[in-house]
Amino acid sequence: MRSVSIMTVVGAVVFLSACKTDDVRQDVPAQIIDPTPESRAELLHVVSSTLGGRAVTIADDALTEDSLLIIEPKHLTGRDLGKPDHFRLVLSDSRCVLVHEESNARIGLTETSCAAE
Secondary structure (H helix, E strand, C coil): CHHHHHHHHHHHHHHHHCCCCCCCCCEEEEEECCCCHHHHHHHHHHHHHHCCCCCCCCCCCCCCCCCEEEECCCCCCCCCCCCCEEEEEEEECCEEEEEECCCCEEEECCCCCEEEC
């Protein structure tokens, strides 16, 4: 009986390891290269839209040195309990994609050129 259980497990492992994995997305951390006014406007629009239309301020050199963008909540009362939002720029199938880490929302950037970090 024990040999049947081990054989079943071994068979399942062999079967699962042979399954096709082409659908797995390979995200690579990326940085914006050659930013333009259009790419900056696109980034601002995508971040604001992802945050429900909230007004945000983003530096002109955002995502040009690394792949992480952190948006802090506005401090209106001097004491804000809101948490920052994190966005990660990735290269996915040769496309620039901005990932909102809190919601896992993925938005393709069509006006933006990027390269792997």
